[in-house]
Amino acid sequence: MGDVDRHRDMVARLRQILSDVVEEVKHSINKEINGAELLYSLLNAPWLKSLLKVSLGILTDMRTVRNTSAEARELYSLLRGPHLQALISTHDMVAQKDYEPVLPPIPDNLPDDEEAMRIVCLVKNKQQLGATIKRNGITGEIFVARVIHGGLADRSGLLHAGDRITEVNGYSVNGLEPEQVIERLARSQGTLMFKVVPITDRPVNNQTILYVRAMADYSPQQDPAIPCAEAGMDFRKGDLLEIVDQSDSLWWQAKKLPSTSACAGLIPSTNLLRRKQKEFWWSQPYQPHTCIKPCESSTVSPLCLPVPCKTGIYLTGFRRSLRLCRRQSLSTSSSQQSFYTRSGYNALNNPYEEVVRYQRNPQDKHRLVALVGPSGVGVNELRRRLIKINPVTFQGAVPHTTRAARSYEESGKEYHFINRELFENMVYNNRFLEYGEYKDNFYGTSRDAVKDVLNSGRICVIDIEPHAIQSVRTHELKAYIIYVKPPTAERMKETRKDAQITTNYYDNRPFKEEDFQEMEVAARKMESHYCQFFDSVMVNDGLQDSCVQLLRAVRRAQDEPQWVPASWIRPTEEF
Numbered sequence: 259m260g261d262v263d264r265h266r267d268m269v270a271r272l273r274q275i276l277s278d279v280v281e282e283v284k285h286s287i288n289k290e291i292n293g294a295e296l297l298y299s300l301l302n303a304p305w306l307k308s309l310l311k312v313s314l315g316i317l318t319d320m321r322t323v324r325n326t327s328a329e330a331r332e333l334y335s336l337l338r339g340p341h342l343q344a345l346i347s348t349h350d351m352v353a354q355k356d357y358e359p360v361l362p363p364i365p366d367n368l369p370d371d372e373e374a375m376r377i378v379c380l381v382k383n384k385q386q387l388g389a390t391i392k393r394n395g396i397t398g399e400i401f402v403a404r405v406i407h408g409g410l411a412d413r414s415g416l417l418h419a420g421d422r423i424t425e426v427n428g429y430s431v432n433g434l435e436p437e438q439v440i441e442r443l444a445r446s447q448g449t450l451m452f453k454v455v456p457i458t459d460r461p462v463n464n465q466t467i468l469y470v471r472a473m474a475d476y477s478p479q480q481d482p483a484i485p486c487a488e489a490g491m492d493f494r495k496g497d498l499l500e501i502v503d504q505s506d507s508l509w510w511q512a513k514k515l516p517s518t519s520a521c522a523g524l525i526p527s528t529n530l531l532r533r534k535q536k537e538f539w540w541s542q543p544y545q546p547h548t549c550i551k552p553c554e555s556s557t558v559s560p561l562c563l564p565v566p567c568k569t570g571i572y573l574t575g576f577r578r579s580l581r582l583c584r585r586q587s588l589s590t591s592s593s594q595q596s597f598y599t600r601s602g603y604n605a606l607n608n609p610y611e612e613v614v615r616y617q618r619n620p621q622d623k624h625r626l627v628a629l630v631g632p633s634g635v636g637v638n639e640l641r642r643r644l645i646k647i648n649p650v651t652f653q654g655a656v657p658h659t660t661r662a663a664r665s666y667e668e669s670g671k672e673y674h675f676i677n678r679e680l681f682e683n684m685v686y687n688n689r690f691l692e693y694g695e696y697k698d699n700f701y702g703t704s705r706d707a708v709k710d711v712l713n714s715g716r717i718c719v720i721d722i723e724p725h726a727i728q729s730v731r732t733h734e735l736k737a738y739i740i741y742v743k744p745p746t747a748e749r750m751k752e753t754r755k756d757a758q759i760t761t762n763y764y765d766n767r768p769f770k771e772e773d774f775q776e777m778e779v780a781a782r783k784m785e786s787h788y789c790q791f792f793d794s795v796m797v798n799d800g801l802q803d804s805c806v807q808l809l810r811a812v813r814r815a816q817d818e819p820q821w822v823p824a825s826w827i828r829p830t831e832e833f
């Protein structure tokens with residue numbers, strides 16, 4: 259072969275090698291392999307071997323050739339460079355070594371029906387194993403029931419729900435109860451060794467993550483029905499939960515948000531929790547507006563139930579925003595001064611409320627701001643001050659009343675003055691967020707009055723009784739609920755020295771010791787029944803600070819992302 263042909267042949271081979279390089283690198287990038295594997299496969303790649311062979315050939319040839327061109331000399335010096343020499347030597351070392359794990363030889367006398375086994379070694383640390391086991395009632399075999407997300411077993415990727423455990427640390431689990439297996443695991447130190455028969459058809463993991471707000475309390479430590487109390491996760495009303503696994507119809511896996519742990523915990527599914535609530539509910543005498551405490555007995559599910567509210571007319575106080583006093587419970591002639599409102603709250607149906615992250619678009623209407631708090635804590639004062647600070651931005655909703663207008667009053671300003679028939683019609687058509695009767699006159703805040711303010715581009719601020727929370731938590735109003743909490747009795751005494759409490763219709767007097775105590779009791783009840791609906795909690799201590807806190811909360815509601823019921827954003831079915 260002449261020089262020209264040799265040159266042409268060399269160029270063709272180099273071109274082929276280089277296109278192989280490109281192909282190989284593309285292929286490696288698409289493969290899901292870790293760095294060490296990638297390096298190993300690249301160093302073992304046939305193109306690299308060929309390339310290195312060519313470079314060696316060139317180096318040998320060049321040594322013998324005289325009068326070489328400048329390019330050839332440059333190539334020679336590049337190929338002799340320490341980096342390339344190091345690459346060649348690394349390649350040789352890696353290519354010669356066998357990195358596969360050394361496995362014992364397969365015995366010759368294996369029976370044909372021998373099952374595939376997997377030996378799993380996990381190093382025990384302070385963390386739980388993160389798996390639950392169960393026993394097949396008929397065969398007595400022990401299976402992995404579930405692997406907890408983010409736990410030790412899950413992170414190892416070696417144990418799966420449905421794997422049959424045959425040995426633990428060299429001992430057969432044949433005939434053992436799950437508790438005995440767990441005991442054995444708990445006793446062992448350091449490495450845990452499982453011999454398992456892997457499940458043949460592992461279900462594909464197509465779980466979607468779901469975010470919910472808990473509407474009930476739950477404590478795994480007091481639930482005798484939980485498969486493993488240590489793997490359970492407790493939660494309280496209002497907690498945000500990220501549900502990572504719903505594959506089991508009874509026990510879901512979830513993390514509490516904001517999540518500090520990588521490991522999920524077991525929680526009852528919607529249906530299971532609902533069932534537990536119902537069972538527990540029917541076993542208890544009716545206790546309106548009290549939270550049923552976890553039961554001492556271990557046979558009853560220890561759940562703290564949401565408030566058992568019936569829909570219909572309620573004997574209750576009413577708001578000062580309707581120019582009425584809410585403290586009728588203290589009044590001496592309660593029959594004369596009774597107030598009635600409606601409530602539509604029944605959290606028994608939904609122990610979890612699906613939520614999504616929502617941020618108001620600047621062009622969208624503002625969210626309604628609703629203040630709740632025990633009577634006398636100062637919700638009306640705070641609402642008034644907020645509007646006074648910036649009447650262009652904030653506005654209250656004009657209430658409706660059936661009482662006659664006074665000479666100085668103007669319909670649509672202090673109140674919408676309407677007759678009784680029209681009022682009852684509005685009640686019938688569910689047009690009120692809340693309403694009540696006082697001294698033979700009706701008072702109420704209508705949905706339309708709130709919408710008027712929101713449609714004008716302002717932020718509507720109202721104060722409501724807690725049982726009206728459900729009527730403002732709607733897609734159209736997207737209410738942001740701020741709970742106003744009293745400070746300690748000492749601070750109340752100090753800050754309310756010169757304040758007047760309204761005990762009756764426009765009947766004011768200085769605060770007394772018992773007012774503070776009553777407020778504390780009312781606040782505790784309100785929190786235990788309704789805390790799951792509070793988007794923000796503020797303590798009304800010093801007025802100035804409280805106004806700043808309130809302004810901040812209102813800004814957060816309008817401008818920052820918040821968790822809101824998923825039904826506000828998209829129509830959902832019950833899950």
Ligand SMILES: Nc1ncnc2c1ncn2[C@@H]1O[C@H](COP(=O)(O)OP(=O)(O)OP(=O)(O)O)[C@@H](O)[C@H]1O
Binds near residue numbers: 576631757800
């Ligand atoms: N942080 C505070 N410091 C001092 N006084 C306050 C503070 N907050 C409210 N007050 C005063 O306490 C009294 C009761 O407040 P407010 O009328 O707003 O109560 P409320 O929560 O609306 O209850 P109700 O509807 O029963 O009147 C008012 O005189 C008010 O000025």
